[in-house]
Amino acid sequence: MRAAVLEEFGEPLVVQEVELAEPQAGEVLVRLVACGVCHTDLYTASGADPSGYAPTVLGHEGAGVVERVGPDVASLAPGDHVVTLFSPQCGECIHCLDPRTNLCLEIREQQNKGFLPDGTTRISRDSDGIRHFMGCSTFAEYTVMPEIALAKIDPEAPFEHACLFACGLSTGLGAAINTAAVRAGSTCVVFGAGMVGLGAVAGCRLQDAERIVCVDLSPDRLELACGQGATDTIEGGEGAVEAILEMTGGFGADYTFEATGNVAVMRQAVESARMGWGLCTVAGVAGKGETLDVVPRLLITGRRVAGSSFGGVKGRDQVPLLIDRCLAGEIDVEPFISHRISLDEVNRGFELMEAQDGIRSVIEFS
Numbered sequence: 517m518r519a520a521v522l523e524e525f526g527e528p529l530v531v532q533e534v535e536l537a538e539p540q541a542g543e544v545l546v547r548l549v550a551c552g553v554c555h556t557d558l559y560t561a562s563g564a565d566p567s568g569y570a571p572t573v574l575g576h577e578g579a580g581v582v583e584r585v586g587p588d589v590a591s592l593a594p595g596d597h598v599v600t601l602f603s604p605q606c607g608e609c610i611h612c613l614d615p616r617t618n619l620c621l622e623i624r625e626q627q628n629k630g631f632l633p634d635g636t637t638r639i640s641r642d643s644d645g646i647r648h649f650m651g652c653s654t655f656a657e658y659t660v661m662p663e664i665a666l667a668k669i670d671p672e673a674p675f676e677h678a679c680l681f682a683c684g685l686s687t688g689l690g691a692a693i694n695t696a697a698v699r700a701g702s703t704c705v706v707f708g709a710g711m712v713g714l715g716a717v718a719g720c721r722l723q724d725a726e727r728i729v730c731v732d733l734s735p736d737r738l739e740l741a742c743g744q745g746a747t748d749t750i751e752g753g754e755g756a757v758e759a760i761l762e763m764t765g766g767f768g769a770d771y772t773f774e775a776t777g778n779v780a781v782m783r784q785a786v787e788s789a790r791m792g793w794g795l796c797t798v799a800g801v802a803g804k805g806e807t808l809d810v811v812p813r814l815l816i817t818g819r820r821v822a823g824s825s826f827g828g829v830k831g832r833d834q835v836p837l838l839i840d841r842c843l844a845g846e847i848d849v850e851p852f853i854s855h856r857i858s859l860d861e862v863n864r865g866f867e868l869m870e871a872q873d874g875i876r877s878v879i880e881f882s
């Protein structure tokens with residue numbers, strides 16, 4: 517198959533022929549149809565991620581069709597449409613059984629090292645193993661993944677829309693719907709209007725928030741936020757907290773969300789939450805070693821801080837439901853797709869992202 521391989525950190529990906537072995541027990545062979553290009557792919561490609569490894573096939577925002585299943589696979593069959601999950605759901609571990617978290621423990625260790633659950637890889641070149649990325653490796657025509665890391669979706673969903681739910685969009689939606697569980701009639705503030713922040717804006721709207729303020733540095737992105745349900749917008753920067761306090765009678769918002777990855781903005785998100793019950797949900801991923809600075813008095817007076825990984829979404833159960841809401845017209849995802857590119861153009865996808873040109877480039881496999 518053809519795949520985009522990260523050979524050397526800091527170098528462009530090399531699209532080339534590699535071998536893919538048959539799915540083993542509990543594994544599934546998927547033919548990719550669409551795949552988003554995400555910051556996490558670029559972060560690893562750049563070499564900035566200290567836990568990164570190479571060579572590996574990048575990509576983790578995939579949607580496609582089940583081609584073949586290995587032994588002991590009961591929940592998926594050839595022809596099923598699926599979304600890839602970097603955050604799996606085994607359904608049996610202590611975390612999967614608890615409604616309070618989506619952090620499945622089943623395959624974490626091997627996945628973090630770039631292997632399938634049995635500690636080996638299915639991708640190779642001249643019989644040398646190439647590692648899997650985030651358990652997905654979807655910058656490729658095909659991938660082999662654990663059954664527990666694939667969500668079966670409605671075949672009516674366009675693949676290019678479905679793939680957005682594999683990462684950033686579900687993260688933002690879930691931060692509002694699951695982690696914060698925004699109450700109807702609330703005032704919400706979302707810092708950052710990338711894929712995650714725009715998803716959070718949409719999530720606040722779906723929870724019937726009354727007021728949704730979006731904060732970003734880019735006027736174009738703030739306009740997209742209005743399309744997702746933002747009622748007010750603010751230009752980000754030093755005066756953002758004051759502006760929010762002013763808009764809320766001096767109190768701050770019932771719910772704030774951080775989707776920038778900048779620890780100074782995380783602090784602003786805490787400071788913009790109201791006393792008594794304000795909840796700040798952090799979704800952004802900070803740089804290694806960075807810390808969040810919070811004045812403890814803000815917490816004693818009733819503000820709370822929560823973190824959210826993949827929006828608290830239990831992927832196999834909830835990604836299909838989010839996609840159903842998309843099909844029902846509740847979430848307008850078309851504005852998120854700014855560029856449609858081929859696998860050979862994957863490095864251009866990175867360039868567009870670095871230039872903040874659009875929200876998502878989606879690779880279409882023909």
Ligand SMILES: NC(=O)c1ccc[n+]([C@@H]2O[C@H](COP(=O)([O-])OP(=O)(O)OC[C@H]3O[C@@H](n4cnc5c(N)ncnc54)[C@H](O)[C@@H]3O)[C@@H](O)[C@H]2O)c1
Pocket residue numbers: 555556683684687707708709710711712713731732733734737752753775776777778781798799800801802824825826827
């Ligand atoms: N928690 C998770 O599971 C999860 C999943 C995916 C992504 N993320 C993280 O979420 C964050 C956002 O991801 P994204 O894909 O939306 O990124 P993005 O870069 O597309 O969006 C970030 C936005 O923040 C804005 N911004 C920058 N500085 C700002 C400031 N001072 N005030 C207001 N806005 C500011 C930028 O203009 C940009 O629009 C990243 O840190 C990413 O790593 C987390």
Ligand SMILES: [Zn+2]
Pocket residue numbers: 554555556557576577683684
């Ligand atoms: Zn992603």
Ligand SMILES: [Zn+2]
Pocket residue numbers: 604605606607608609610611612619620621622
């Ligand atoms: Zn589990």
